Amino acid sequence: MAREPLINIILFALFPVTAGVAMVLDEPFIITLMTKAAILALAGVGLNIALGLGGLVSFGHAAFFGIGGYAMGVLASHAQSYTPIMETPILIEGTKSMLVIWGVAVVAAALAALLIGVLSLRTTGVYFIMITLAFGQMLYYFAISWPAYGGEDGLSIYIRNDFPGLNTLDPIQFFAIAFTVLAAVLFIAGRLAKAPFGLALSAARQNPERVETVGVAPFRLRLVAFIISGAVTGLAGALFADLNRFVSPTMFSWQTSGEIMIFVILGGVGRLFGPVAGAALFILLEHVLGGLSDFWHVYLGLLLLLVVLFARGGLIGTLAGKETAHD
Amino acid sequence: MTEPVLEVSHLKKRFGALKATDDVSLTLMPNEIHALIGPNGAGKSTLIKQIAGGLRSDSGTVEFAGRDVTALGTVARARAGLGRTFQISSLAMEYTVLQNTVLGALGRDGHVMRFFQPVMKNRKLVDQGMAALTRVGMADLATKRTADLSHGQRRLLEVAVALTLEPKVFLMDEPMAGLGASGSKRLTGFLHTLRAEAPILLVEHDMDAVFALADRISVLVYGQIIATGSADEIRRDPLVREAYLGAEDAA
Amino acid sequence: MSLILLIEQVLNGIQFGVMLFLMAAGLTLIFGVMGLINLAHGSLYMVGAFAAAAVAGWTGSFALALIAALAAAAAAGALVELLVIRRLYDRDHLDQVLATFALILIFSEGTRYIFGSFPLFLDIPAALSGPVLLPGGILYPLYRLVIIAVGLLVAAGLFVLIAKTRIGIQIRAGEADREMIAALGVDISKLYTLVFALGAALAGLAGALVGAIQSVQVGMGEPVLILAFVVIVIGGIGSIKGALIGALLVGLTDTLGGALLPTLFATFMEPSSANTIGSAVASMAIYILMAGVLLFKPSGLFGAT
Numbered sequence A: 001m002a003r004e005p006l007i008n009i010i011l012f013a014l015f016p017v018t019a020g021v022a023m024v025l026d027e028p029f030i031i032t033l034m035t036k037a038a039i040l041a042l043a044g045v046g047l048n049i050a051l052g053l054g055g056l057v058s059f060g061h062a063a064f065f066g067i068g069g070y071a072m073g074v075l076a077s078h079a080q081s082y083t084p085i086m087e088t089p090i091l092i093e094g095t096k097s098m099l100v101i102w103g104v105a106v107v108a109a110a111l112a113a114l115l116i117g118v119l120s121l122r123t124t125g126v127y128f129i130m131i132t133l134a135f136g137q138m139l140y141y142f143a144i145s146w147p148a149y150g151g152e153d154g155l156s157i158y159i160r161n162d163f164p165g166l167n168t169l170d171p172i173q174f175f176a177i178a179f180t181v182l183a184a185v186l187f188i189a190g191r192l193a194k195a196p197f198g199l200a201l202s203a204a205r206q207n208p209e210r211v212e213t214v215g216v217a218p219f220r221l222r223l224v225a226f227i228i229s230g231a232v233t234g235l236a237g238a239l240f241a242d243l244n245r246f247v248s249p250t251m252f253s254w255q256t257s258g259e260i261m262i263f264v265i266l267g268g269v270g271r272l273f274g275p276v277a278g279a280a281l282f283i284l285l286e287h288v289l290g291g292l293s294d295f296w297h298v299y300l301g302l303l304l305l306l307v308v309l310f311a312r313g314g315l316i317g318t319l320a321g322k323e324t325a326h327d
Numbered sequence B: 001m002t003e004p005v006l007e008v009s010h011l012k013k014r015f016g017a018l019k020a021t022d023d024v025s026l027t028l029m030p031n032e033i034h035a036l037i038g039p040n041g042a043g044k045s046t047l048i049k050q051i052a053g054g055l056r057s058d059s060g061t062v063e064f065a066g067r068d069v070t071a072l073g074t075v076a077r078a079r080a081g082l083g084r085t086f087q088i089s090s091l092a093m094e095y096t097v098l099q100n101t102v103l104g105a106l107g108r109d110g111h112v113m114r115f116f117q118p119v120m121k122n123r124k125l126v127d128q129g130m131a132a133l134t135r136v137g138m139a140d141l142a143t144k145r146t147a148d149l150s151h152g153q154r155r156l157l158e159v160a161v162a163l164t165l166e167p168k169v170f171l172m173d174e175p176m177a178g179l180g181a182s183g184s185k186r187l188t189g190f191l192h193t194l195r196a197e198a199p200i201l202l203v204e205h206d207m208d209a210v211f212a213l214a215d216r217i218s219v220l221v222y223g224q225i226i227a228t229g230s231a232d233e234i235r236r237d238p239l240v241r242e243a244y245l246g247a248e249d250a251a
Numbered sequence C: 001m002s003l004i005l006l007i008e009q010v011l012n013g014i015q016f017g018v019m020l021f022l023m024a025a026g027l028t029l030i031f032g033v034m035g036l037i038n039l040a041h042g043s044l045y046m047v048g049a050f051a052a053a054a055v056a057g058w059t060g061s062f063a064l065a066l067i068a069a070l071a072a073a074a075a076a077g078a079l080v081e082l083l084v085i086r087r088l089y090d091r092d093h094l095d096q097v098l099a100t101f102a103l104i105l106i107f108s109e110g111t112r113y114i115f116g117s118f119p120l121f122l123d124i125p126a127a128l129s130g131p132v133l134l135p136g137g138i139l140y141p142l143y144r145l146v147i148i149a150v151g152l153l154v155a156a157g158l159f160v161l162i163a164k165t166r167i168g169i170q171i172r173a174g175e176a177d178r179e180m181i182a183a184l185g186v187d188i189s190k191l192y193t194l195v196f197a198l199g200a201a202l203a204g205l206a207g208a209l210v211g212a213i214q215s216v217q218v219g220m221g222e223p224v225l226i227l228a229f230v231v232i233v234i235g236g237i238g239s240i241k242g243a244l245i246g247a248l249l250v251g252l253t254d255t256l257g258g259a260l261l262p263t264l265f266a267t268f269m270e271p272s273s274a275n276t277i278g279s280a281v282a283s284m285a286i287y288i289l290m291a292g293v294l295l296f297k298p299s300g301l302f303g304a305t
């Protein structure tokens, strides 16, 4: 089973190496693609905490992705128009500081996950899948019908937000930011999986009755996992919006939820680096197949179908063998 | 007079027309092994579930350590000190044997919301998990995947996990099943020493074990306790003979 | 708002609800019998709409268009069941979600490949177009009344099918115990294909009927699919009765919410913000309804607990 860590390292190194080579060859588009892959991977890493570790099949993670996106959109749009978000009872102004935006995105997504989780986690199985889906849709329609921030058309931000000491408009520097965030979150998620919380959460997925019998409530574990998961996906949403300098209700759409899920599955559920592999593969397919045919989603669909039916460990599972590594 | 650690009063449970538990009352005294026997489908597992909190009773009360726990769920009852083993093993199958007992130790310790330090490097929890495995003679299987264990080994692991909880009462549902003759004998010896730590309500079909261990035996038939007493009293009881051997033999 | 307008909105709500029922009935039946969550149900709705639009375009006959919709959706359903879905019955819900999500991608892009990205149009047949005068002096489109009638007929038909016929008995038995009815000699895989095709045909019918009042285009199925999910979550998964009641609740809430909430909010707010906030809340009304139901009944109004 020593193959999986090796594959992880190679896979991970592929990101900065590709971006670095692209920089040398002066191919900013490739760097941007790698940045996008890193950000989408981050969204997947978030979902994987709920899905892989906790067994919570959330079909509504677009909610958190979108909240992160709009956190950035709202804050930055007020900063660029020099209008405060709110004057009474306290003055709240917009900001172009990436770090502040991340903080707001994480907290807002975590709060949303708390609310959605408290309601959704009362149910299990298909009900849970459908309810999370419905909450995502709820925010989607809200974003469409709320005109203040662009409604259906979305919201453009003219200049990328600031990061202390870096020029965020330089593709390689922005890539470095996204990649570092991904690396840090992967490190934390890896620790989380092995920590007491991860042991109990994963046990609750395997057998909730067992966890109750040792005096631990699965609901609390799942709720906390859902919150962490939503917060990470929210952070990815803020970065994604910054990458595109644009937010729109599409970030909330159920297709977005489906795609985040695809990253996790293509790579391999419950594997730390699964979403990284999945997002990279997704971007590669989008780029290669999308260049060959306008209808590349047919091929994506076929591939996904084949993976689900015949290669359940996903990309990493296929490369590293069936078993997940254990301590 | 000593107080019972566990006192079950007038518990009832219906499944449709079936009275699975029909006005059952019983007590478990300190350091006692109280065996619950009865034919298949008598309602033994149902009763254990009602006591452990996994199944809500229609009526009746469960008092535990001087406290009415009837309204509490499984989690709260486990935290109060009820340690249960399942008839059909209920373990985290993807985990190693040791991870299962460490999970128990973690539940006992109560600090689940810790997110950073690897749990399998936590000396205290791992030691407790290993100690429990050693006590049931499974230390050499610590790194084996639970899904790869035999049925008997899973039953033992259930017992080991219950040990890590350091409960005030053990509720054991057929721990001997699948162990084979020598395994049963060893577990019998072990349970005999365990009673010094906490009393055991023991559901068991293995009559050798029951008669060797039990201070008192209750016989459950069709959801009702038809007799409670010492091994000898139960052997002689005409109702029990009738239930087990049929009407003619009893006559 | 005038009473006439209100009645009109109620009728719109019922029409919408009835259409949702056609979708939700198939979904809930398939889940109840086979334990399968089928995201591609919206694709079958789309297939029905496209088949109807294409056939109506060639022949000019609405009746033929409806038959084509039923046939095409049922055939697509049966085919998909044979090729993909039957491999998913024993899988967990995650696999089912993903595989049927993959089917959506394939169906949507496939349809776009065949018919292009531009919407098709399906005309309401002349005999059914135009308004009728209802008691109380209300003018209401005849076609929408026909949709309501068709939906209620289908509902009645389904109740009879499930309660009275041999197949219905097998379906109910299949919900209760798969192995048992297989042991009794019922060909379970045939039964499953049949149920799936039936659900697909209902979705196709809904697609064709709605195709005449909206445009027929790729991606039309998914919003309806998600609403149908809300319906069966509210009604209780597996229950046809729950699907009917849930569908009417959702249809009415959505339609009336959109019409009434802005007015309601205007009673205590200034008109412009009442309008935005009112319509924003209205767009979320059914999800709020769903959350409310689940708060009290986590497995829906008529779901087994």
Ligand SMILES: Nc1ncnc2c1ncn2[C@@H]1O[C@H](COP(=O)(O)OP(=O)(O)OP(=O)(O)O)[C@@H](O)[C@H]1O
Binding pocket: B015, B018, B020, B038, B039, B040, B041, B042, B043, B044, B045, B046, B047, B087
């Ligand atoms: N959830 C349930 N729903 C309906 N009936 C049930 C349920 N659980 C148990 N029963 C029925 O209740 C009766 C008692 O079952 P129980 O499992 O308690 O018996 P038992 O004494 O443990 O039997 P065994 O010795 O075989 O383990 C049986 O007839 C069983 O079929």
Ligand SMILES: [Mg+2]
Binding pocket: B044, B045, B046, B087, B173
């Ligand atoms: Mg039993």
